[in-house]
Amino acid sequence: MFRALIESTVLYPADAVSAERLTEAAAQESGVVYIRTTRPKTPVIYDNDEEFPIGASKVLRASEHDRVTIVAAGITLHEALAAHDRLAGKGLEAGLSTPIRSSRSTRRRC
Helix, strand or coil, X not given: CHHHCCCCEEECCCCHHHHHHHHHHHHHCCCCEEECCCCCCCCCCCCCXXXXXXXXXXXXXXXXXXXXXXXXXXXXXXXXXXXHHHHHHCCCCEEEEEECCCEECCCCCC
């Protein structure tokens, strides 16, 4: 619903660290910002000093031999990390990245 709003930003943190940093970043962002959070307790993925610039992405796993790339955000990032490990266990190299901003509508009002 929020992705359809003009000049809106949707953020989807994956853990407590990213939730805190993205809340700070959302306060500095102009326009409508929606932070989609998850209720279940999740493992912490990021270090406390990690930065989350809105509009960027983070590469969590990568090698020169990657055959596929998994892109995930929020709670699905935890599932993607598990999938990455399962694929690696079967000999399939995979990259893993997450967008800092899930979406941003750039349409202008007429």
